[in-house]
Amino acid sequence: MAELTPSFDSLHGADVLVTGGAGTIGSTIVDRLLATGVNRIDVLDNLVRGRRENLEGALADGRVRLIEGDIRDREVVDALVRGKDVVFHQAAIRITQCAEDPRLAFDVLAQGSFTVFEAAAAHRVGRVVAASSASIYGLATRFPTHERHHPYANDTIYGAAKAFNEGMLTSFGAMSGLPSTALRYFNVYGPRMDVHGLYTEVLVRWMERIESGVPPLILGDGSQTMDFVHVDDVARANVIAATAGRDGAFNIGSGVETSLLDLARTLLHVMESDLEVEFAPARTVNSVTRRLADTRAARDELGFAADVDLESGLRSLVHWWRGERTDAPTLTGVAR
Known part of the structure; x- marks a missing residue:
C-alpha cells in the first residue's frame, strides 16, 4: 500500500x-x-x-x-x-x-x-x-x-x-x-447522466423536448430551487x-440557488432555442421546495470550491447528450 x-x-x-x-x-x-x-x-x-x-x-x-x-x-x-x-x-x-x-x-x-x-x-x-x-x-x-x-x-x-x-x-x-x-x-448534473434508465433526470427529458421543437414543461410555477x-x-x-x-x-454544491424556471430558460439559451417554457398544474406536492448549500466548510477545510458555472455546465451536458442521442428513447419532458 x-x-x-x-x-x-x-x-x-x-x-x-x-x-x-x-x-x-x-x-x-x-x-x-x-x-x-x-x-x-x-x-x-x-x-x-x-x-x-x-x-x-x-x-x-x-x-x-x-x-x-x-x-x-x-x-x-x-x-x-x-x-x-x-x-x-x-x-x-x-x-x-x-x-x-x-x-x-x-x-x-x-x-x-x-x-x-x-x-x-x-x-x-x-x-x-x-x-x-x-x-x-x-x-x-x-x-x-x-x-x-x-x-x-x-x-x-x-x-x-x-x-x-x-x-x-x-x-x-x-x-x-x-x-x-x-x-x-x-x-449533480453533467455528462454521463442516465438517459436510458427508468428514472431519468428532468434535464434529459427537457433536452428531448427542446431538440424536437417542443417546449419544456414544468408542473407548477417553477419556483422550486436547487443548488446545481x-x-x-x-x-x-x-x-x-x-x-x-x-x-x-x-x-x-455550487452555493448558487437556481429555480426550475431559470434552469429551463438557461437550457433553452444553451440549446439556442426560442421556445417558451410551458406550465401545467402540479400533480404532486414536492416536500423539498428549496435547496442551497453553505459551502464554507468545504472551502475552508478541504480546499474545495465549485468551478463550473451553470451555463458552462449545461453546455457540456448538451454536447455529450447530443453525441448519445441516437440510442436514447423519446421522453416526456415534464418537471414536477
Whole structure:
C-alpha cells in the first residue's frame, strides 16, 4: 500500500477502489484519479445504473479493472477492499426507487454500505470517501444550509439511509480509527447522466423536448430551487477529500440557488432555442421546495470550491447528450 500524506499528490502510486464506479459520478472520479497518477483502480459495479461505456476510455488505460458485482456480496467486497489505500463509495440506488422498493433501499444503502465500511476498517484502509446527500436535510429551515443543520426534516428512506451511513462512518472511526469523509452532494448534473434508465433526470427529458421543437414543461410555477453542481466538480471534490486529512461531512454544491424556471430558460439559451417554457398544474406536492448549500466548510477545510458555472455546465451536458442521442428513447419532458 502507498503511504498516504495530507498533500494532494499523495494519491500518486495509490491503489483504490471505486464502488458504483461505472455511474455518472463514479466514472468521472475514475478519470480524475487516473490523472493523479494512481497505480491501480478497481471498479465494483453491478451495471444496473452504471454503464460500461462510461469507463471505455479508462479501461483502455490498463490501470483500471471493472468487476461486475454487488456491494452486498461480502466476499467480493472484502477481496476488493484488501490492500487498498482509498475507497470511494459511490454505489447507491435512486431516491425515487427507494420509495418504490424500501426493502431494496435498505439492503443496498444500509447493509451494502455497512459491508463496504466493515471491510475498510478490517483492512485498515487509509481513507473512505463516501457519497452522502443533501437529502438528509429534507426541507431545511436555514439557507444557505450548513452541515450542522439537523436531519429530522427528511422524510425519505434515501435521506435516512445516507444519514445512517454517516453515523456508521463516525462509529467505525471511533471503534477502529477508520478515517472517513462524507460528501453531501446537492443537485449533480453533467455528462454521463442516465438517459436510458427508468428514472431519468428532468434535464434529459427537457433536452428531448427542446431538440424536437417542443417546449419544456414544468408542473407548477417553477419556483422550486436547487443548488446545481457539475459532475466534474463533484469528482474533483472526492479526489481532494481523499488526501485532505479531514474527517466528517461536507456539503458539495455550487452555493448558487437556481429555480426550475431559470434552469429551463438557461437550457433553452444553451440549446439556442426560442421556445417558451410551458406550465401545467402540479400533480404532486414536492416536500423539498428549496435547496442551497453553505459551502464554507468545504472551502475552508478541504480546499474545495465549485468551478463550473451553470451555463458552462449545461453546455457540456448538451454536447455529450447530443453525441448519445441516437440510442436514447423519446421522453416526456415534464418537471414536477
